[in-house]
């Protein structure tokens with residue numbers, strides 16, 4: 001009894017010592033953090049590593065949907081953002097970026113055209129003085145059974161969803177490699193891993209986006225340029241409108257999502273800021289799935 005009491009007392013004592021030591025270490029960490037906050041090396045504080053202040057970004061296909069949410073998120077994190085639309089410069093998206101306190105510029109052009117890809121990067125660099133972040137988000141989808149999928153749709157989807165990623169990454173990468181830093185984020189898809197139904201050109205293009213992400217990452221990782229991808233799940237965007245209007249497909253899809261809801265554009269914002277920031281400096285060629293758990297089932 002006495003012995004037990006003694007053991008309990010010494011356990012309490014050890015525990016007390018451990019707690020005191022922990023409290024002491026924590027206080028020391030906070031003191032260091034406070035000093036750093038005042039000093040120049042503030043970027044070693046973890047939230048500062050997500051800060052995009054002073055960074056210059058281009059987000060393709062950002063007039064609405066995922067691209068618009070990503071553009072706004074980057075601006076909220078401090079980056080100046082060039083927004084882009086395929087036919088019209090997206091003024092509303094530009095206004096949202098401005099309202100977040102960042103600089104913005106609105107560009108237009110079909111990324112299926114190789115010249116446009118070069119111009120988008122050059123215009124961003126000319127107006128902002130640099131390009132630190134490229135988000136390859138622009139994309140289209142064409143639906144029809146594989147057996148009758150038109151040649152024209154195949155070509156257009158491959159050009160817009162895959163060749164544009166290759167070209168824009170090359171152009172932006174040339175600037176980034178010169179400076180030894182940069183972040184490229186490609187929008188992949190669940191169809192980077194799966195075949196989908198009646199969207200063969202889209203599935204092929206998105207499969208290719210996954211491979212391009214790794215191919216570029218392998219060559220550029222040691223040169224300070226990160227190339228990664230986000231694979232969004234089933235999101236409430238134009239891309240999935242036809243699926244959401246089809247009650248049977250909509251039900252089947254929802255049944256497989258562990259989070260029990262479709263994704264919303266803002267669901268990818270955190271992943272985009274992470275991959276655009278210093279917090280992901282050691283992340284290369286990764287495809288970050290943001291899908292409410294779909295791939296786990």
Ligand code: GCO
Pocket residue numbers: 141188189190191196197199202231232233234235239240243
């Ligand atoms: C489909 C969908 C997909 C999704 C998305 C999944 O037909 O299966 O449209 O392509 O939109 O890309 O990540």
